[in-house]
Amino acid sequence: MFDRKAANRQRETAAQRLSIAKVIAEYGGDVDYRDGLPMRAGDRTAKVMSLIPKCRTGALGGCTWQCRDCDSNQLVLKSCGDRHCPTCSATSRYRWHEQLLSWAIGCDYLHQVVTVPHELNDLIAANHKRLIGDV
Numbered sequence: 109m110f111d112r113k114a115a116n117r118q119r120e121t122a123a124q125r126l127s128i129a130k131v132i133a134e135y136g137g138d139v140d141y142r143d144g145l146p147m148r149a150g151d152r153t154a155k156v157m158s159l160i161p162k163c164r165t166g167a168l169g170g171c172t173w174q175c176r177d178c179d180s181n182q183l184v185l186k187s188c189g190d191r192h193c194p195t196c197s198a199t200s201r202y203r204w205h206e207q208l209l210s211w212a213i214g215c216d217y218l219h220q221v222v223t224v225p226h227e228l229n230d231l232i233a234a235n236h237k238r239l240i241g242d243v
């Protein structure tokens with residue numbers, strides 16, 4: 109059974125939740141801070157930072173879906189589709205996580221990722237099996 113009060117509480121919580129889109133909308137997207145120093149954002153960065161706050165807000169448009177069975181309508185707001193957008197990448201991130209879980213073996217283990225200096229890239233590539241194994 110649909111609990112309207114619970115849905116409204118959830119909606120309010122989502123509206124109050126801090127997001128990247130809200131931070132960009134609040135503080136502007138035309139300045140990029142690197143190493144603590146403000147820099148002008150490049151064209152691509154500026155475009156992404158202008159799109160993310162608009163994603164699924166109606167600013168990019170929308171359409172109405174109509175149910176064939178009951179004729180009810182649902183407004184669907186357009187998303188930005190940028191791979192950097194946390195909203196747009198949520199589905200692919202969820203699928204990636206589900207796929208990762210399907211590969212997990214049925215015991216406790218630790219997955220480690222190690223980075224090595226770039227100077228070792230050629231050495232490792234030439235001796236991959238000996239240094240990394242069959243990965």
Ligand SMILES: [Zn+2]
Pocket residue numbers: 160163164187188189190193194195196197
């Ligand atoms: Zn988006």
